Amino acid sequence: MKNPAQPNVKPAHHVPAPVLSQPVIGIDMGGTKINAGIVPAEVAGGAATVQSITSTATPRTVGEFIQNLVEMIEHLKAEHTVSLVGISTAGVVNTDLGTILGSTGNMPALSKLPNLKAELEERVNLPVHIENDANAAAYGEWRAGAAKGASNMFAITLGTGVGMGIVLNKTLYRGSHYFAAEGGHIAIAYTQERKCTCGRWDCWEAFASGTGLKKTAELNIEAASEPIQQEFLKKYCPDNDPVTTYTVIEAWKDRHPLGVKIMDDWHNHIAVGLGSIINVLDPDMIVVGGGLCQFVDFDLLFERTKKRSLSSNFKLLPAMLGNYAGIVGAAYLAVEAMSPYEG
Ligand SMILES: [Zn+2]
Numbered sequence: 001m002k003n004p005a006q007p008n009v010k011p012a013h014h015v016p017a018p019v020l021s022q023p024v025i026g027i028d029m030g031g032t033k034i035n036a037g038i039v040p041a042e043v044a045g046g047a048a049t050v051q052s053i054t055s056t057a058t059p060r061t062v063g064e065f066i067q068n069l070v071e072m073i074e075h076l077k078a079e080h081t082v083s084l085v086g087i088s089t090a091g092v093v094n095t096d097l098g099t100i101l102g103s104t105g106n107m108p109a110l111s112k113l114p115n116l117k118a119e120l121e122e123r124v125n126l127p128v129h130i131e132n133d134a135n136a137a138a139y140g141e142w143r144a145g146a147a148k149g150a151s152n153m154f155a156i157t158l159g160t161g162v163g164m165g166i167v168l169n170k171t172l173y174r175g176s177h178y179f180a181a182e183g184g185h186i187a188i189a190y191t192q193e194r195k196c197t198c199g200r201w202d203c204w205e206a207f208a209s210g211t212g213l214k215k216t217a218e219l220n221i222e223a224a225s226e227p228i229q230q231e232f233l234k235k236y237c238p239d240n241d242p243v244t245t246y247t248v249i250e251a252w253k254d255r256h257p258l259g260v261k262i263m264d265d266w267h268n269h270i271a272v273g274l275g276s277i278i279n280v281l282d283p284d285m286i287v288v289g290g291g292l293c294q295f296v297d298f299d300l301l302f303e304r305t306k307k308r309s310l311s312s313n314f315k316l317l318p319a320m321l322g323n324y325a326g327i328v329g330a331a332y333l334a335v336e337a338m339s340p341y342e343g
């Protein structure tokens with residue numbers, strides 16, 4: 001990944017540094033793992049750190065789910081003085097009630113447990129705040145990561161899908177019904193080229209995600225002339241191995257023409273969505289994270305994105321908090337839910 005060489009964009013106005021006056025327990029619930037840790041009280045100017053990290057496999061039943069979360073919280077409570085818990089989870093979350101509204105396909109137990117906040121608060125005797133994972137990750141990057149100091153920013157995560165969170169005027173933007181920032185599902189075509197996991201057609205996610213990149217690879221390989229196609233498959237997919245993201249990355253690193261073409265298309269696909277969102281929000285910073293972020297050429301993406309946006313006065317930055325953005329963001333949001341940040 002190249003170091004982005006971009007203009008020194010100053011935020012439109014000064015944003016005072018928020019203060020975490022005491023440690024908070026942050027929990028990130030993913031499809032395969034639950035990570036929990038302590039986000040310490042803020043050290044002026046210091047980067048966010050997460051301490052005492054503990055992990056468990058994501059349980060399948062409601063009983064186990066609650067039990068594991070309670071055990072993780074009790075374990076951290078025994079070691080640290082804490083008075084709040086922030087949780088980041090997949091799915092649309094009503095953050096005011098602490099209920100999960102749906103779409104937790106890879107965590108079936110949660111669909112049977114909509115009122116997680118009330119259930120947990122009773123068991124651990126601490127206030128609990130629950131947030132959508134992409135929102136929490138964006139907020140973490142804004143408060144303590146790559147976009148610290150931005151006035152208006154959004155963050156995307158490139159992984160199996162495309163997640164997004166928006167901070168506008170120093171506030172996480174959730175929309176009227178908690179469905180905002182589903183940027184992965186803006187359509188970037190209308191010709192029914194690719195079906196999305198949401199059931200609709202041609203969503204940005206169907207192109208820019210890992211799954212989208214794999215589809216782009218398959219289409220490019222199919223369309224290549226036979227000698228190039230055969231050479232590619234022989235070298236990168238021996239024994240009829242399927243084409244994967246890693247196959248493409250390997251070919252790209254070798255500067256194989258087909259690998260270069262596929263990655264070029266992928267950068268265009270990401271830029272199309274970014275440019276459209278920039279034209280709506282006019283942000284000063286954009287953060288790109290997620291598992292595929294390491295393969296993004298930021299200089300190339302910045303150039304492509306600028307061509308599609310009316311403003312070129314923004315910074316495009318790699319995420320800084322990695323796997324812990326959700327934990328950090330959820331912890332900050334828990335503090336804010338108790339005492340709204342006035343800036
Ligand atoms: Zn979709």
